[in-house]
Amino acid sequence: MPVADASEEDDALLIDYSHPSWTHETTHARVRGLSRNPVLPETLARRLLKHPAADRDAAVACRREWSDELFDIVAAHPDVRVREMLAQCHGATAEQRARMVDDPDLWVVMALVERQYIREPQPLPPWAYRKLAAQPRFKRRLRLLDPMEVSPEAVAAFADVEDDEIASWARATREPEPQPQPMTAEQARMIASGDSARQRAAIALEPDLPADVVATLAADPDPKVRTSVSMRPEFSEQQRAAIGYQVSTDDRLPTLDWVLDADDEQLQRCVSSAHPGVRRSAACNKRLTADQIATLAADDDFPVRLLLCENHDAVPTDLVVRTFLEARVVTRGRLLRHPAFVGADLTRYADSPDRNARALVVLDRRAPAELIERLSRDEEPAVRSSVAHDARLSQERLLELFEERETTAAAAANPNLPVELMAAILEAPIACVGPPEGSVPVP
Template sequence: MHHILCGLAANPALPSELVDRLISLADDDLADDLACRPDLSRAQVLALAERVEESAVRLAYEGRLTAADVDPAVRPDAALALLDRGVGVSHPEWARLLAADPAHERREKLAACPGLPFDVVDTLAADPDVRVVAELALWTADPDVTARLAAHPHAEVRRAVAANEATPPAALAALLTGEGPPTARQCLVCDREDIPFVHDPQCSRPDCDLLSGASCDGSHESTVHRTQEAALRNPATPVEAVVGFVDHPSMPLRWALATREDLPRQACARLASDPTPGIRADLAENPALDEALIRAMADDRDPAVRRALAHHPRAPLDVLTRLAGTAKVAATLLPRIAAASPAEIEDLALSPDPAARMLVAHRRDLPPGIRDRLADDPDARVVKALAPHPGLTEAQLRAMVERHGVRVLAKVATNPDATPALLEDLTRHDPVVQKAFREIARHHAAPASALLACLTDAQARPTAAAHPALPPPAIVDLLTDTNWQVAEAAAANPSLPMAVMSDLAWHRV
């Protein structure tokens, strides 16, 4: 029954008096659904926050609870949510109170909040729990604080500093190369284990939260490695400090370089021949690549690399056309195609290569003449890409199905201008296309007859159960469905009869 109430709590047609009833029953799950309702009155917001503390946190984040509604001594988590939204400047006393909270989790949360008073920052930087200090090191926007914490005796704090873009470049370079502050004295591994120690990846201790492979022989090597990786990924780290890692024996460190947009060409060229396909794939989308490297990588032996390269914003159109035929990249609108000029769109649409026409068919702003020409394309892949384009007539959509059948039917069902009659006919197509049912079930124009047909598909059934065009008797029947997701969706359906809503809220708890 609980999932029914959760669905009811999300029902946009639920009257205010029944919202009040559900608030009076709310637990964490029910409160979460109620907190999402945009129609909650001021009184309902306060009542829900009073009943369930977690909902107060959510309501605070959404701006529906204000500082005037929250006593940080009574609702510290809601107060933290407001501080996280930036009210710390106007309520410094809240931060001072929470900096002394006995729960380290709250102090950690506080350390990530913006606009903290200087004295609170100093308190958190000296916190006895390294997790609190590391959180401050990760999120503070004050470069003076990160510079100071870069020399912290605990390696975990330094790792967090290395990931913070507010850290001064010189400090990041020193963390990366190790040519700076004295060696850290502690890490999370040697805090807990006798060294030398290597954490077993198959560790079965239920209270152990060390990362797989974490190790320390006195040099805190796994944390130092993670610090270097964070610094390499940090765009504030000077490029001259990172390029020396392009041939590093550590694959994760080389991988961290692949997405940096400030890499010189020589570094990109080295990574383009890296033996790890994932590194080459990440590099393939890097804006730092020039056209020559893009063309060279188009012949990469790994299809994932070629697919990634197709998403490069400056990939030449002829390269994209070639990739479309070899790497299955044309299932979506690619950035370079989205930025194509009218002349380029025309050239692609007129290309004798169906791969080129398929690429441009994913645009949803094609001129009517080009759109209609592609609608009559003899290649099913082109028509499938075009089928969701707005502006197509019912006759054009029917013709697509007539010519290409099951290859385009599901995409035709997604067209925003598909008529109720067409959608109903698509559910009767022989052979059946199950994926079409899932698209029709979410279509705004789906008629009752089509939705009833969609209920026969297990994956489409929950979506159809929530559709407001489903007949009310069918919605009521679905409340007892053996699949709780279907039942919950039916309870959330705004076409559920009001009397049934009331009965659910008052008599079936």
Template sequence: MVAFYSSALDGVAANPALPTPLLLRLIAFDGGGHGPPFQALHRTGLPEPAVAAVLAHPALDARVEFAKSGQAEPEQRARLAGDPSPRVRAAVAHGPEWSHDHRKKVRPLPDAVCARLLEDPEASVRSALVNSRHVAPSFLASLARHPDPAARHAALRVWDELAPDEHAALLDDPDPEVRRSAALCACPDDAGLTAALLRDPAALPEALRRGLLDRADAERFLTEGIHLAELAANPSLPADLVDRLAVDPDDGVRLAVSLRPELSEARRAAIDFTVTPYTTGDVDWVAAGIADQDVLHRAATSTHPLLRRAAARSPHLPPDLLRHLAEDTDDLVRTHLAIYHPDTPEEVLMSVYARLGGTFSAWMATGHPRFPRDGLAARYANHPNGIYRQLAVRDPAASPELIERLSHDPDVWTRQAAAGDPRLPLPRLLEALALPELACSAGTNPALPPDEMAAVMDKAGVPA
């Protein structure tokens, strides 16, 4: 496994103990026209002088990077909504592409700022906003009668929150793509709309999967053998046609049948289907009921691995179902628990950590609220596998001598973990700062003296 190397300056830019004067010095850095390291712009809780410096930064990339920061408050990013560069405004409109903790939702921009961005003269800015994952549902709903068809199309994402007259207007929209998408939203309850969509090649697969089918259309598509996996998932498919598709020669069709919500466990188990170890478990009816205790119970206690994988993605599992899935032998069930549930048992976290390794496990070890800390040094400091020796650094009782020893470990990930630990003795920390594979980790170390942080900046050409 290859470790990620970066510079000492990148590490210092992320150092939580970086003094404000040095942070301001770093943020003012031109970086050859690209601005300071992105770590400086993605810090949590940037002080106001630093935010003001970013907003006025001459390097376009610096303003773009801050506009995309998942650590910045939306009110801070919103201050770039009037930036002279369309790239910056589009980055504000689109919002963060990632967050350090996927369990934490990004707060949306204020509705008034979204309205301003939606009227931006640049199409790229307007497009970024209507395609953003971080727009408040209330703002999306307000777009149902907007003059821009792209905005009206975005309103369809909150179809169930729109009024009946807004439904009717969107179903009769002058824009064909808006009409088609609105019809796809309404077709689960409307056989006439479904029949019309089935004549539209662009809408056919989705209409077959979701629409209210009459028997004649269902039989016709089954006979023609067109989009049978979508047909097999349709909630309105008559039971006898479900039975016919349950023995279809195509394994994908049989798998789609096996996931139907109305099937008993005995009926589900009687279907011959194959599930790979890597199929994630996207099941519409479970995702729609991600907080519904009855849905979660049915999925979590099923013999079908995809249903259990889907249930394991819910952060709303009650304690009994969490314990049940924690004992599952399916690797992806346990992985999903580790990613999505804040109360996943320690033994599951540890098994997933050991199996996956690399950056994912490093994220889980530092970011999961239940990941263990106490006693790790005694258990793992001498473990033959480096993925475990890294964990010894997390133990609050680990001694400076042990941290120094681990900073020389044969495993580079373990060395990097030790180099970032404030218990590392200063002489070794300064040595690590000069080693390419440890420089970034040493730069993040909160025990690094401010004069050494300044020296890193000097060496990197950051003006005083």
């Protein structure tokens, strides 16, 4: 056994590094798992950051809270990537993160205000935004960004700073974009007969196009142009089908304003359309009825279902779960915070034939410990790993999972892992050819 029970006289765990379960491979996995342990004691956290096998990004991102002392130590870390992660860490307080406004690396400073896909940290205090706005290097970089790339709180704060250039940049998001001059019929005909398929596709949805231009674009040899023009509001379903459009699951199509504005019978026609592009825009319409939501929830087109989940709260939990399991987009993590998902009974997926669905049960905080224990013995290693880090596991079962090669990394991330074992992981011999790529060794 790699971990022996302590005697009554000695509370310390006895570690047997000669046991077959302690290999260079498992030690590497355990160090990586320990990097995600949210309650790693500070003394061990400092040692972890120096370990060649550590996942330093995870060590920073997963920590639940920071003492000022530990925060300042990591804020001075020589690895720029570590400091970037700290600047965006939701476990750190706003006041702690604000102390990084004078970081020597611009990318670290920008990380303080950039928007995140998954979870936003607390906004900085007002004085920090004012100090950032006074930095010439920050100002030069900020004005190159779209305000959508910056957190809403930062944009709002910059709108009130004394620097006119930054304030104007931030306030521009509140002002309507100037409307372009209407395209003349002559210009439309010139583009429609031109050599640029990109330009032809760009004008295909323009309102008030002459009928002859629409007919020309509908017969365009480029399928992207035909697909664009096929989503015009004046076409019937038969006319759309006759155009010969091509839409795949991976195609990114424009959101159609005329569909977003539709209601009543027109909206129903959009929901029932055979054109995936029209239905995708319909899924974003805020006026959908319960029946229309149900129709789109059963749509064969994955982007329709994804957009429906992203734009509506009143969707079935099963749809959100199914969409999350199918999704391969960078924003899929947002679905786990969907109102239909949060607080839902996920225990009903415990017996699902889909191992990935069974792995979601652990996210249900009301799932009983007995069920978590049962899933920890699932035939699929991925399911066992999904619960190996959960605090509801008994310590006996946790130590068993720690010994299994497939689950040892997840078990090392369990907050109930004995501190002595955490220390043993960092002390275990390990063969490393070098530090993780992109890291900078700590002197």
